[in-house]
Amino acid sequence: MSKRTGKEVDPRDRAFGKRVADLRKARDLTQQQLAALLNGRTSSWMSQVERGIQPVNRLDVLQEIADALGVSTQALDPSAPVPVPPAPPASVQSNDLDGARLVISGHPALGALLGTGDAEPIPLERLSEQVDEIWELTHQAEFAAVSVMVTELVPQLERAVRTVAEAERPRTYRLLARAYQALAAAFARQGDSRASWVSADRAVTAAELSGDVLLVFAGVYRMVHAFVRLGNNSEAEYAVTAAVNALSQRTDLTPPGLSVLGSLHLAKALVHARCGQRAEAREELAKARQVAEQIGEDRNDYNLEFGPTNVAIQTVATAVDLGDAGEAIEVGKTIDASSLSPERRGRLLMDLGRAHAQRRHLGDAVECLLRAEEVSPETVRTHNAVRQAVKELVLLAGPNAPRELTDLADRTSAME
Known part of the structure; x- marks a missing residue:
């Protein structure tokens, strides 16, 4: 029973208070220091919360x-596992794509043009398996292995x-186009926009020759x-609009064609969001x-991972780009991305982290x-948007920044 109120203390409030006290002590804060971080609270109020006397329901x-x-x-939920600082992540292989850059820096088959070099027949089945493997590595963001x-x-x-x-030439050109598309995706995700542009251009040429x-x-x-990553939004809008207009004229699109069309609409939404064109982005x-509703399922035609789930993920990303953090968080709560690639799942969590950072929700953002x-x-460790979000979180937390955040700042080079 509480001496202050003469009422029995609710066991749930007592458990909540103990969780707050445990977390406070883990952060090496006194009740007075924690109260000072709250808006208009006192150490007395903090003490009552930790003893379960003062319920916190808002x-x-x-x-x-x-x-x-x-x-x-x-x-803060007493029934949740006690949060502990994560172990330092294992070092990952360098994500350099230097070898891939050298491949696209010149013509990769000059010997063949002269009729010299390897004249042995190329086993297309093996090449096809390797292209599939490159795409798998790209979706897993293992860029060094791709390179x-x-x-x-x-x-x-x-x-x-x-x-x-x-x-066999059309089939072989198709493999070449897919390989260049994987390179374009890998370069884009690493932030090398120019190399991505070169790879995508070569992919388009090879794709046309494939039929x-x-x-x-x-x-x-x-x-x-x-x-978009180059900041050439006018060129991006022109290219995607032309593609959408052309493909939309087809009324007999199969699911793969619909996947491509839907992905282009998502790309157009991205362009509008980056330009701050709210209504246009939402329309796309x-x-x-x-x-996606017409298809009715998540697919991976042309390695685009298009479907209802990816549309929801892009909705989160668009909301973050437009500064609508609340919408991004609410939509994010409804998404089950477990069936998608690590890259897509990671991207969703990155955008949710950015949304929480916009709302100044330090703990949720870091988590x-x-x-x-x-x-x-x-x-995560090479993405500019993550670096910016982590930097803002470190500045927001100040000297009370949790160790998990400062370690993340080191791994992402956010403060350099």
Whole structure:
């Protein structure tokens, strides 16, 4: 029973208070120091909370306590596992794509043009398996492994399209286009926009020679993302608008074609969001959502991972780009991305971390970014938007920045 009120203390309030006290002590804060981080609270009020005398039922107060402690609001739940600082992540292989850059810096098959070099027949089945493997590595954001593979694979494919039998040439050009698209995606995710542009351009050319029209449009999708990362929004809008207008004229699109069309709508939404064009971005998201509903499932045609889930993920990203953090967080709560690639799952967590950072939710932001790092470490540690979010969080936390955040800042070079 509480001496102050003469009422029995609710066991749930007592358990909540103990959780707050445990987290406070783990952060090496006194009740007075923690109260000072809250808006208009006193050490006496803090003491009553920790003893279960003062219930905390308002969501805004819960969020304020979580932010002051540098944890998520979920961590305040007494039934949740006690949060502990994560072990330092294992070092990951360098994500350099230097070998891949050398491959696209010149013509990969000069010997074949002269009729010299390797004249042995190229086993297309093996090359096809390697292209699939490159895409798997790209979706996992294992860029160093991608670089190692393409240094041999791309020259082999470039030789193959010039030496295989005529009947096999379309298929071989298709493999070459897919390999260049994987490179474009990998370069874009690492932030090398110019190399991504070169790779996407070569992918479009090879796709046209393959006779696979949808593969051409998928290459344009990669090119649009390269333009966006270069900051060339006018070029990006022109390219994606032309592609959407052309493909929309087809009324007989199969699910793969719809996947490409829906992905282009998402790319157009991205362009508008980066330009701050709120209404236009939401219009493109609505069109993409309509296409996804028409397909009715998540697919991975042309390695685009298009479907209802990816549309929802892009909705989160668009909301963050437009500064609508509340919407991003609410939509993010409804998404189950477990069936998608590590890259997509990591991207969702990254954007949710950015959204919480915009709302100054320190603990939730750090938790999302750390989870993103677990899923896709190389992407998180090299992404400019993550660096900016981490830097803002460190400045927000000041001298009370939790160790998890300062370690993340070191791994992302956020303060350099």
